[in-house]
Amino acid sequence: MEEMEEKELIERCRQGDESAFEALIRLHEKRVYALCRRMCRREEDAMEAAQDAFLALWRGIGGYREDAAFSTWLYRLTVNACLDLLRREKRRGDELSLDGVDERLRDPLPGPEEAAERSETARLVREAMLSLPPDYRQVLLLRETEQLSYAEIEEITGLAAGTVKSRLSRARLALRNYLAASGNFFGRGASNRSEKQGKEAERQ
Amino acid sequence: MNQPTWQPGNSPAEQTALQAAGQPGSPAERQAARPAQPAQPEQAAMSHEQAREELSALMDGELNEQERRSLYWHVRSCEACQSYLKELMELRAALSEPEEVRVPAGFARSVMERLREERSAADFAERWESSLHPKREKQTTRSRLGRWAAWGACAAAVLLMLTAALRMNGGGRTADSAMVRGDSAPAAAAGSGIAEAKQEAAEAETPAAPMAKQTAEESARLPDDYAAEAAGDEADAGGGTALRMAGAAQETAENGAAAYGAGETAPSAAEADSGAAASTAPAGSNGTDGVAAEGPEAVLLGEGAADWLVRNGWQGESGDWYADAAALRELPDGLSLQAPLPSLWSGPVRVETGEARR
Numbered sequence: 143m144e145e146m147e148e149k150e151l152i153e154r155c156r157q158g159d160e161s162a163f164e165a166l167i168r169l170h171e172k173r174v175y176a177l178c179r180r181m182c183r184r185e186e187d188a189m190e191a192a193q194d195a196f197l198a199l200w201r202g203i204g205g206y207r208e209d210a211a212f213s214t215w216l217y218r219l220t221v222n223a224c225l226d227l228l229r230r231e232k233r234r235g236d237e238l239s240l241d242g243v244d245e246r247l248r249d250p251l252p253g254p255e256e257a258a259e260r261s262e263t264a265r266l267v268r269e270a271m272l273s274l275p276p277d278y279r280q281v282l283l284l285r286e287t288e289q290l291s292y293a294e295i296e297e298i299t300g301l302a303a304g305t306v307k308s309r310l311s312r313a314r315l316a317l318r319n320y321l322a323a324s325g326n327f328f329g330r331g332a333s334n335r336s337e338k339q340g341k342e343a344e345r346q
Numbered sequence: 347m348n349q350p351t352w353q354p355g356n357s358p359a360e361q362t363a364l365q366a367a368g369q370p371g372s373p374a375e376r377q378a379a380r381p382a383q384p385a386q387p388e389q390a391a392m393s394h395e396q397a398r399e400e401l402s403a404l405m406d407g408e409l410n411e412q413e414r415r416s417l418y419w420h421v422r423s424c425e426a427c428q429s430y431l432k433e434l435m436e437l438r439a440a441l442s443e444p445e446e447v448r449v450p451a452g453f454a455r456s457v458m459e460r461l462r463e464e465r466s467a468a469d470f471a472e473r474w475e476s477s478l479h480p481k482r483e484k485q486t487t488r489s490r491l492g493r494w495a496a497w498g499a500c501a502a503a504v505l506l507m508l509t510a511a512l513r514m515n516g517g518g519r520t521a522d523s524a525m526v527r528g529d530s531a532p533a534a535a536a537g538s539g540i541a542e543a544k545q546e547a548a549e550a551e552t553p554a555a556p557m558a559k560q561t562a563e564e565s566a567r568l569p570d571d572y573a574a575e576a577a578g579d580e581a582d583a584g585g586g587t588a589l590r591m592a593g594a595a596q597e598t599a600e601n602g603a604a605a606y607g608a609g610e611t612a613p614s615a616a617e618a619d620s621g622a623a624a625s626t627a628p629a630g631s632n633g634t635d636g637v638a639a640e641g642p643e644a645v646l647l648g649e650g651a652a653d654w655l656v657r658n659g660w661q662g663e664s665g666d667w668y669a670d671a672a673a674l675r676e677l678p679d680g681l682s683l684q685a686p687l688p689s690l691w692s693g694p695v696r697v698e699t700g701e702a703r704r
Contacts, residue, residue: 160458160461163458163461164454164455164457164458167453167454167457168454171449171453171454172447172449175447175449175450175453176447176449179447180445180447189450189453189456192453193453193456193457193460196457197457197460197461197464200461233656234661261443263440263443264440264443264445267440267441267443268445282441285406286438286441286442287441291406291408292403292406292408307399307402307403307408308399310402310403310406311398311399311401311402311403314402314434314437315398317437318430318433318434318437321437321440322433327436328432328433328436
């Protein structure tokens, strides 16, 4: 089934062929799940968002037109699934915050597996990423991790031309500030100099 | 093609600016003197905020030649921006560290699982909807007449029950409250009685016909007699009354529909009964069949449905969303329900948003 070309799988999905759908999932699950994992803090959320994305694909396959790239569409479904989930989680968190801190929204303590997996830098970068608002996180991930162009990102997110450019810049600035504040992240010694100069420049 | 001139101080705009400043140009002063209308685009001074944005785009290879020139003109003499560019490069390097993400085993299967769950939930919701609101399928005039007649008889039957309940309870409580509380035997018995009749009519086709006929024949009385009889009845006779009323409804349906084909009128009788069940079963009734026990569900359609639900509804423990029936009857423009709510229902309704099925 999986040897079949993606085009044929899509066509079969349109006709309701569930085994074709499952094959399509296996083709794309790694990319979809990875993006969800980077967008969401918790693994359970990443799992749910990834499932949501594929279910949305199944439901919408009838409306998918060949002229749009399939991957673009799948990306869109994925980021939307993540944003929707994060919005839901935030709402739930707001409700619970009346009673007390929602444990789920706290940083999960890294288990031994997690700690082994990631270097200190990577963990720091991930935390920095998660500190960004989801809208900013998504464009940065699409650009840096998925290597998509501004035009492609505009198509996926529906943002106006120019917005992607400014949003990326602000995301990077925020990330840079977060990492600079967290310690000696940037080049040894150079970071202090650039800090001072940055502050001077900002005053002008 | 315009060749970039990188020697400072030789552009017309700069000359003007320098004259205005009244001093020989120095790097800081050149930056400070900003011409209002730049003679050539690449000479326009750039703010640091803008430079940061341009640097970000430069890294992504998204600047055209003119923009690159503009940027260079600023950065070549700005150490802060040069440092910032270095930091952006370091950021990129850090982000490109391959973070090993493993897809959980059985992921594809878990998606199929959810697909099946959602489908069976949708099927249940649809069956529920259609049991409350009969689909408007192509009908012959005869059976439609029969249905209207059955509804009319039903309305009469409901009125009778109210009257009966009033008389039985000696006017101390209103019939409504007696029903709502569900502790009044007639209401409960009626609920189950009607449900029984409905079940029988719905299940069997041909068998229902003779049975309904029989029930109808048993009670050859006119509706007026029921009131007199009910007044004197014991509470647990209410069930019988209900059955007879259901029978009367079917009888009228019979008369309305010239041909008593089991296929035609049995469903209409069932619909009549379900109508009665829906309108008489109180909120949270203790009906034995569970038809009214859980409360209705609705599908909210239209853009902004989810937003409306978040603002006007609430989320239950199971994660399902609910809204008040009253609110659902006053939807703003652009939103609608896939099927109307039961007319007497007030209280919470489980709501889903979604595409119209079919």
